[in-house]
Amino acid sequence: MNGGIGTLVAALFTIATLSSVFAKKNPAFEVAQPIFLGVAAGHAFVVNVEIIRSGAASISQDWTALIPVVLGALVLTRLVPKWSHLSRVSLAIIGATGAALGLRGALQAEILDQVKATLVSLTNLDNIILVVGVISTLAYFLFSKKVAGPLTGHGPLRYIPEVGKIVMMIAFGASFGNSTMGxxxxxxxxxxxxxxxxxxxxxxV
Structure with missing residues (x-):
């Protein structure tokens, strides 16, 4: 066996965690699980305290840094029933800011970047497959209702939504396989x- 006490502890906890594969309820796993959660919570607490401590020095240089400190202190007023209503200000700002950042990120990543990535020149087979997959998938959702028309009737284009269905099945399978392999x-x-x-x-190995 190699390594010091750190390697030994890591190995023992690894074995204890992997033991749940063979027996879900066993003493080793029951001990390792709460210790892991406790260490993770303690690490997160120390990291956040260090962030607050290191950021406190910048308040003397920039008074705007005092704003998040005040908002954070207002969140703690939930512990005092008499002043708990003050925490709503901080929670409202946190919720609104998170929603705005999430919406901006979703629009950028899910729409704008996807459209930009699809606008490619049809000079090679990969780009052709990409464009055909995107168009056929959109056609599957836009023309899934059975109505008369070239895409859903008896015209030659009625197969485009079916191609989109196949593309989605391939994408779902690849995503599942990637998650499993990860x-x-x-x-x-x-x-x-x-x-x-x-x-x-x-x-x-």
């Missing part, structure tokens, strides 16, 4: 840690 890579990484770092073995 989770498996995490497990493989921990097993590789146990075999190579902790036990000191060599070769492929």
């Amino acid at each position: 989770r498996r890579s995490l497990r493989i990484g921990r097993v590789a840690f146990l075999m190579k770092v902790w036990l000191g073995t060599s070769g492929a």
Whole structure:
């Protein structure tokens, strides 16, 4: 076995966590789970305290930095029933700011960037597949209702929505496969840690 006490602790907690695969209710996992959550909560608390402490020095240079401090203090008034109504100001500002940033990010990422990425020259097969996939998928949603017309009737274009359905199934399958492989890579990484770092073995895992 290689490494110091840190490697040993990491290896033991890795084994305790992976033990849930074989037995969901076992003492090792029941001990490791709350410790992991406690360490994560403690780490988040320390990081946020450090952010507040390091930002306090800038208040003397820029008084506008005092505004978030006041708003944060108002959130704590929820602990006092008599003054709990003051926390609504901070919560309203936080909610409005989060909604505005989320809407802006969604419009940029989900609409504008997607439209920009679709405007490509049809000079190679990849771009052609991309444009055909986008158009056929949009046609599936826009013309899914069975009405008379070239896209849904008996015309040659009625197959475009069906192509969109196939494209979506391929995209969903690829997304699911990517998610599955991502989770498996995490497990493989921990097993590789146990075999190579902790036990000191060599070769492929």
